[in-house]
Amino acid sequence: MPKRKRTAPTAAAAVAATMSNATSVLPQKKHYRQRAHANPFSDHSLVYPSSPDSIDWSTHYPAFVNQRPSFADIGCGFGGLLITLAPQFPDALIIGLEIRVQVTQYVQDRITALRATSDNYQNVSVIRANAMKFLPNFFQKASLTALFFLFPDPHFKIRKHKARIISPTLLAEYAYVLAPGGIVYTITDVEDLAQWMRAHLDAHPLFQFVEEQELRNEGKGPILDAVYSSTEEGKKVERNAGQKWLACFRRIEVKRINT
Amino acid sequence: MSRYPYTRLFWQSEHSIVIAGPHIQVLDTNTGDVLHSTGKCEEDQIAPGPIRCAALSDCGKYLATSGDDKKLKTWQVDDLKLLSSRVLPKKPTYINFANHKDILVADKFGDIFRYQLHPNSNESSSGCERDALSSHENPSGGELILGHASLLTTFLLTADGQYIVTADRDEHIRVSWYPQGYTIESYCLGHQKYVSALHIPSFSSRTLISGGGDSVLKIWDWMSGKLLRNIDVFSAVQPFIAVKASKKKREWKNEDEDIEPIEGKRERRKNKGKRKEKRSGDDGDTEESQNSATPEGQLGEVSEVVFVVHRISSILLPVPRIVFSVVGATAIFWFPMNDDSEACIQHEPFYKPIIDFTLEDDGSIWVLLDADRSSQGGWSSKGESDDSNLVEVRRWTLDNFTASDPLPLALALNSRTLPATQADLKVLDLYSDLLALPKHFEAVAEDRTHDLSEMGVDDVATADSGSNDGGISKRELGRLKHKQALRRLQEVGRGASLDFEPLPTNGKRVKSGGRRDTLALGMDGT
Numbered sequence: 032m033p034k035r036k037r038t039a040p041t042a043a044a045a046v047a048a049t050m051s052n053a054t055s056v057l058p059q060k061k062h063y064r065q066r067a068h069a070n071p072f073s074d075h076s077l078v079y080p081s082s083p084d085s086i087d088w089s090t091h092y093p094a095f096v097n098q099r100p101s102f103a104d105i106g107c108g109f110g111g112l113l114i115t116l117a118p119q120f121p122d123a124l125i126i127g128l129e130i131r132v133q134v135t136q137y138v139q140d141r142i143t144a145l146r147a148t149s150d151n152y153q154n155v156s157v158i159r160a161n162a163m164k165f166l167p168n169f170f171q172k173a174s175l176t177a178l179f180f181l182f183p184d185p186h187f188k189i190r191k192h193k194a195r196i197i198s199p200t201l202l203a204e205y206a207y208v209l210a211p212g213g214i215v216y217t218i219t220d221v222e223d224l225a226q227w228m229r230a231h232l233d234a235h236p237l238f239q240f241v242e243e244q245e246l247r248n249e250g251k252g253p254i255l256d257a258v259y260s261s262t263e264e265g266k267k268v269e270r271n272a273g274q275k276w277l278a279c280f281r282r283i284e285v286k287r288i289n290t
Numbered sequence: 291m292s293r294y295p296y297t298r299l300f301w302q303s304e305h306s307i308v309i310a311g312p313h314i315q316v317l318d319t320n321t322g323d324v325l326h327s328t329g330k331c332e333e334d335q336i337a338p339g340p341i342r343c344a345a346l347s348d349c350g351k352y353l354a355t356s357g358d359d360k361k362l363k364t365w366q367v368d369d370l371k372l373l374s375s376r377v378l379p380k381k382p383t384y385i386n387f388a389n390h391k392d393i394l395v396a397d398k399f400g401d402i403f404r405y406q407l408h409p410n411s412n413e414s415s416s417g418c419e420r421d422a423l424s425s426h427e428n429p430s431g432g433e434l435i436l437g438h439a440s441l442l443t444t445f446l447l448t449a450d451g452q453y454i455v456t457a458d459r460d461e462h463i464r465v466s467w468y469p470q471g472y473t474i475e476s477y478c479l480g481h482q483k484y485v486s487a488l489h490i491p492s493f494s495s496r497t498l499i500s501g502g503g504d505s506v507l508k509i510w511d512w513m514s515g516k517l518l519r520n521i522d523v524f525s526a527v528q529p530f531i532a533v534k535a536s537k538k539k540r541e542w543k544n545e546d547e548d549i550e551p552i553e554g555k556r557e558r559r560k561n562k563g564k565r566k567e568k569r570s571g572d573d574g575d576t577e578e579s580q581n582s583a584t585p586e587g588q589l590g591e592v593s594e595v596v597f598v599v600h601r602i603s604s605i606l607l608p609v610p611r612i613v614f615s616v617v618g619a620t621a622i623f624w625f626p627m628n629d630d631s632e633a634c635i636q637h638e639p640f641y642k643p644i645i646d647f648t649l650e651d652d653g654s655i656w657v658l659l660d661a662d663r664s665s666q667g668g669w670s671s672k673g674e675s676d677d678s679n680l681v682e683v684r685r686w687t688l689d690n691f692t693a694s695d696p697l698p699l700a701l702a703l704n705s706r707t708l709p710a711t712q713a714d715l716k717v718l719d720l721y722s723d724l725l726a727l728p729k730h731f732e733a734v735a736e737d738r739t740h741d742l743s744e745m746g747v748d749d750v751a752t753a754d755s756g757s758n759d760g761g762i763s764k765r766e767l768g769r770l771k772h773k774q775a776l777r778r779l780q781e782v783g784r785g786a787s788l789d790f791e792p793l794p795t796n797g798k799r800v801k802s803g804g805r806r807d808t809l810a811l812g813m814d815g816t
Contacts, residue, residue: 056776062768071439074729081461082479140769144776163439164460167477189422193399198425200401200437203466207474223422230423236472287452288470 057144060109060263063137068184069130071163071194079165086169091156092124100126103170103208104179105162105196108263110138112181114145115261117155119253123176127157128169135159163194163201170208177254178205178215180228182264185221197228199235206237209282214246216258218277220268225276238280246279255279292715293707295680296658299648300346300353305367306699307353310708311340311718314355316370322702326370329708340718343385345393352407354393356382362395362430364407374409376430384444388468389451394435396442400458403432404469436471438462443486443502443727448512449495455512457485459727463500465512476515480508484727489602491627493610501599501614503727519633521625523614524597526635532643533618533663534593535724596724601646607653608688615644617723622647622657638691640682645720653686654694660720679704 069075080086088099102120104112107127116125129135138157145152160169183196197217205215215238217228232238246255259265259275268275294310306319316326339358346353352373353365360381364373380397388394393405409430426434440458447454447468453475454468463478463485483503490498490512498512505524510517598617605611610627621637622644642659649655661678681703684691710718 056772056779058769058772062765062772064765081482082477084479136769140773144772147776147780167462167464167474168479172474172476192425195425198437199434199472200425201439203436203472203474206472207477227423231425236470285470285473287467 056148058137058140060137063133065131065133071130071161071196075130075161077159077161077165079160079168081168083167083169083171083174088124091126091158092154094153095124098124099171099174100124100156101175102126102177102179103128103175104181105166106130106180106183107138107157108134108182110141110157111262111265112179112257113138113155113157114141114152115257116254118151119257121151121154123154125155126169127155128160128162128166129157130159130161132159163196166204166208172207173210173213175208176210176213178209178213179258180215180217181258181262182219182268183217183224185219185224187221187223192227195224195227197231199231202231202235202238206235206282211282211284213282214241214251215280215282216254216277217279218258218265218275220264220273220275222274222276225278229276229278232278232280236285237283239283241279241281243277243279292662292710292712293680294710294714294718295645295660295662295720296703297341297645297718297720298344299646299656299658299681300344300350301648301650301656301699302346302350305350307346307367308703309341309344309355311710311714312338312357313708314341314344314353314365314370315708316367317699317702319699322698322700324702324706327708328370343382343395345385345387347387347407348390352387354385354387356385356395362393362405364393376405376409376432379403379427379429379432383442386445386447388447388454394445394447394454395432396445396456398441400438400440400442401426402435402437402442402445402454402456402471403428404435405430405432433469435469436464436466438464441726443484444488446488446490448490449492453512455488455490455498457488457500457502459484459729461485461502463488463498463510463512465515476513478508478510478512478515478517480517484598486723486727487599487602487614489604489612491604491610491612493604493606494627499602499604499612501602503597505597507599507602507612507614521633521635523599523623523625523635526637527597527616527619527621527623528595530619530621530637530639531595531597531616532620533721533724535596535721535728536593596728598723598727600644600723603647603649605649605651605653605655605686607651608686613647613649613655615647618643618721620644622655638684642678643720655684655686655691656700657682657684680707 089096092098101123102116102125104125104127107113107129110127113125113127127138129138135157142152142155142157158169180196184194186192186194209215215232217232219225219228229240233240243255246252255277258277260269265275294313296308296310298309300307302319304319305325306317308315308317312328314328315324317324341355342357344353344355346367351367353367354362355365356362356378358381360378362376362378362382362385365371366373378395378397380399380401382395382397384396386394388404391407393407394402395405396402428434435454436456438456438458438460440460440462443457443459445454445456452468454466454471456464456466461479461481461483463481465475465478467473467475478498478500481500481502481504485500485502487501488498496511496513497518498510499507500510501507501523506520506522508517509519509521600615600617602612602614604627605613611624612627613622613624615622620641620643621639623635623637625633625635640657640659642661643663645658645660647655647657659678659680659682661680679700681700683694683697683700685694
């Protein structure tokens with residue numbers, strides 16, 4: 032015990048030193064707080080490309096030439112997943128889409144700061160976008176290998192269920208941007224929503240449920256770990272000792288039914 | 291007494307069908323005799339409001355109609371018998387038949403449902419109750435084919451019936467398999483504004499022509515989604531746009547909820563409840579009423595040209611041509627369909643706003659006119675404009691139109707009109723697209739932090755001292771400080787960042803070099 036007493040202040044001082052230096056560069060969430068909900072159906076004054084051809088990805092990833100994102104985090108929030116995955120998959124371009132202006136700005140400032148202080152994070156970026164309306168404006172057909180829906184807005188009221196990010200009709204768009212074999216990762220701490228996402232993805236002909244272990248065997252363990260615990264929401268659930276429901280699905284192909 | 295203009299005509303060699311307000315009429319094409327009319331039906335068969343969407347089956351025997359009452363009605367053309375009436379989940383925007391026996395309904399929520407022509411028992415029984423997992427209301431048990439997260443304006447099926455092409459208010463054109471609408475073949479992307487009309491010519495089945503709010507029509511290879519050509523049409527059309535959207539309607543504030551209220555919360559709440567809004571400026575207290583589509587003429591209103599392509603069609607004889615009409619415009623427009631030459635837009639004037647048109651294979655064009663509409667936007671009673679026809683027919687020769695001999699059907703349609711009151715005509719709301727399709731937001735000073743980040747260090751110091759009344763919030767200031775620290779760091783160069791360890795790779799606190807590095811945690815400031 033005496034030993035710990037001696038070292039603890041030193042460690043704390045080191046942390047404090049780092050903190051004081053770091054806070055001056057990294058943005059703070061408290062400066063970017065914003066209400067948690069946005070109406071996906073209203074006409075936000077968004078800027079979005081008229082088609083994926085018109086995007087210059089090099090403005091997002093100056094260190095990469097002629098490469099398009101292959102991981103997309105839909106509703107990336109404060110960017111926990113992006114920042115965690117970026118150094119682990121340095122060859123994959125990772126993009127976060129977030130509808131809230133302030134939150135997007137935070138992630139952007141955070142990436143800028145991280146890039147200035149590290150050699151990593153050249154492969155991660157964020158865009159303010161309404162993914163429910165404009166996903167095909169950003170991504171070519173079959174261009175993604177992973178699509179993340181982490182702790183999405185539960186829209187508890189039945190009347191609001193239509194605003195959920197997973198719906199039978201929107202799944203067609205997710206299937207369109209995903210390459211065959213690509214994975215949709217979903218996780219939530221709301222049991223209702225977990226059942227909803229599972230049911231609709233199960234019912235969709237272009238998606239097939241994959242067990243977590245199967246993905247781990249394929250080497251996707253680090254992704255799953257990040258899905259569980261890298262996001263702000265994921266950490267909050269852990270602090271509150273809440274339960275998390277993970278469900279992953281593989282994009283499959285189907286044949287035409289001739290009527 | 292005023293009269294109903296005709297909003298839709300289905301020309302057939304024996305029985306032609308015309309829609310006027312809430313009414314359907316079946317006429318003998320050769321004699322012009324009115325064979326059946328819902329004008330004589332009992333009240334409960336007629337929709338309380340006008341018919342907004344109508345489609346005729348391929349065989350010509352069945353008619354499907356719907357309106358603001360959200361009921362899909364099917365009729366037998368022979369005797370105008372109402373076969374069925376089904377409740378739709380949302381207001382329909384477009385209806386058409388598919389593969390003879392199915393009816394497809396597109397709605398304002400962006401979905402397309404498929405209904406059988408003849409409702410079977412399980413259609414009516416299923417889907418009435420919403421459970422916790424149902425994403426869509428589906429009162430009549432239709433089959434959900436696909437959906438956009440935007441108002442679906444129009445759709446078409448390809449000639450082979452294998453693909454469905456859908457268009458929405460958010461500039462998308464989507465090509466999906468049919469009936470497996472969950473498989474998207476391609477998107478035709480490039481429009482900058484709403485898409486309101488689609489057409490695939492019978493003589494060029496791989497080509498899609500689209501139009502909407504953009505100044506061009508776009509020609510696509512729809513299978514690949516590749517844009518082949520833009521045809522500039524707006525300059526040719528603009529002089530003929532007679533009906534304009536009232537600017538007053540378009541002054542709604544952006545209801546974007548996630549923008550920080552700049553002008554104070556109290557005002558925002560007011561804007562939210564009902565879509566009424568106080569006009570800023572001198573007449574700040576006059577509340578705007580909800581009259582829709584009242585064109586120019588009211589005090590203090592500024593009208594604005596809104597361009598909406600209404601219908602695109604094509605005709606093979608005498609030469610392949612693309613023909614189109616524009617909401618509120620007084621002419622029909624066309625251009626030759628060949629790949630290389632610069633398209634020259636030609637027009638035929640009709641002097642009254644054109645509601646719709648129908649092409650016949652023999653080169654005839656039937657044009658439905660809003661003939662009684664006065665320039666003030668009201669409607670004159672029949673007496674004043676007795677001579678103006680609601681229906682005009684022209685026949686195409688190689689270079690231009692000729693008025694054909696008066697056809698019995700046209701004579702009948704122009705003489706035996708259906709009476710309507712001024713109130714009826716107002717409800718008809720023929721030009722609602724001019725207000726409904728454009729997006730109603732103003733450019734908002736959205737991201738003030740961008741402007742702030744341009745400020746120098748000195749500015750921050752002054753802003754800091756006067757932060758309460760200076761207009762810069764604590765938050766903005768906080769962000770600014772971090773940004774400037776970053777800028778200083780960048781200026782000094784990488785040498786200054788030696789204090790920073792390489793960032794941990796899994797977001798958890800890791801020991802590195804004997805001390806904890808918390809950088810990657812993102813400094814949760816809560």
